[in-house]
């Protein structure tokens with residue numbers, strides 16, 4: 001069982017108290033809302049804050065208030081379940097209802113909050129693992145602060161080893177939708193007071209430093225402007241339909257003129273990079289009716305943003321590429337699963353690669369005994385096969401096609 005590291009729990013009752021508790025503890029304190037993201041991350045030692053400032057008892061941070069102009073002020077500590085069931089939100093911003101209703105599972109939505117969802121940490125297969133797992137790969141750029149890392153290579157990004165930045169992916173569901181709706185967030189701290197910024201200015205395209213919220217700032221309000229006739233929707237692609245983080249999400253808000261042409265359109269993609277990405281190609285739709293052709297043209301242009309940047313971006317795909325290359329490597333005379341023999345030993349080297357013409361061009365062996373490539377291949381296989389250790393336990397086999405050379 002994984003346990004949280006020790007921390008001090010502070011439960012203020014007002015925004016002012018919370019801001020001052022956060023300021024007193026400095027950058028070593030973190031805000032705790034529903035805890036559905038931060039608690040698993042603490043257990044995996046992704047961070048180790050000295051204090052958690054809980055917003056659970058701050059009542060002024062909850063609830064939805066509708067203004068006379070049709071705008072809404074949403075308390076960031078409102079739970080996603082409450083927002084998904086809110087009739088006024090479903091009527092005016094159906095896309096927001098869909099977005100918050102698609103987060104995780106009903107149980108998680110009953111605890112998770114809107115503020116937590118906006119600030120949720122970026123995700124990566126090499127990061128969302130327990131401490132020991134990450135330690136075994138010498139961590140990466142997103143190593144826990146304060147961890148004494150001495151192994152070389154800890155500053156490597158395992159997704160893109162030659163990259164100087166972290167590519168962890170933004171996985172918030174409400175962020176893209178609120179951006180498409182033109183919402184703003186209010187941030188409050190003891191030192192700087194209140195500031196209201198547009199949602200489009202909240203994120204940064206950097207997997208490590210993904211949010212422009214200062215460590216001592218609390219999200220105290222989310223304001224959604226009146227829809228003024230705009231229609232909104234949210235679509236989410238995920239691996240498990242019942243509950244999962246998005247693999248790709250699309251948030252759209254479109255307003256039509258009386259004649260049926262598009263007057264204003266905002267489309268934001270989620271989970272394609274380290275921040276929600278506003279699609280600029282919506283300009284193609286302006287002044288047009290949403291015909292099948294117009295939609296197809298726009299979708300074609302917008303899909304360019306949703307393509308993986310490079311094969312290394314997806315470890316499974318990279319492994320797939322490696323695996324698919326094995327038959328071809330084997331066909332050209334390699335035994336790809338054999339260990340490369342040491343250059344110091346007199347053991348035969350790997351079989352030669354065939355040239356483009358198909359002729360076998362032996363590689364230069366460091367040993368004085370240079371055998372034809374077929375003999376070297378056979379000797380290498382025989383050396384690798386050890387009947388007593390063979391995983392197939394098939395001592396009668398002439399060749400070992402198992403992986404005893406790797407596992408033995």
Ligand SMILES: Cc1cc2nc3c(=O)[nH]c(=O)nc-3n(C[C@H](O)[C@H](O)[C@H](O)COP(=O)(O)OP(=O)(O)OC[C@H]3O[C@@H](n4cnc5c(N)ncnc54)[C@H](O)[C@@H]3O)c2cc1C
Nearest residue numbers: 033034035036037038104112113115116117119173219244
């Ligand atoms: C199994 C599982 C599936 C999930 N699926 C999804 C998913 O599909 N989509 C998705 O978006 N998320 C998903 N999540 C992540 C998480 O549950 C949600 O993002 C949730 O909304 C986080 O809200 P919270 O209140 O629990 O945040 P917390 O865990 O309490 O906090 C998350 C982060 O936000 C900060 N924070 C919280 N509130 C404030 C505030 N008011 N001001 C400043 N900072 C604040 C915290 O300091 C912390 O860094 C999933 C989690 C799990 C465990």
Ligand code: SF4
Nearest residue numbers: 124140157158166167
């Ligand atoms: S993208 Fe790279 S640096 Fe960022 S968490 Fe993943 S492996 Fe680490």
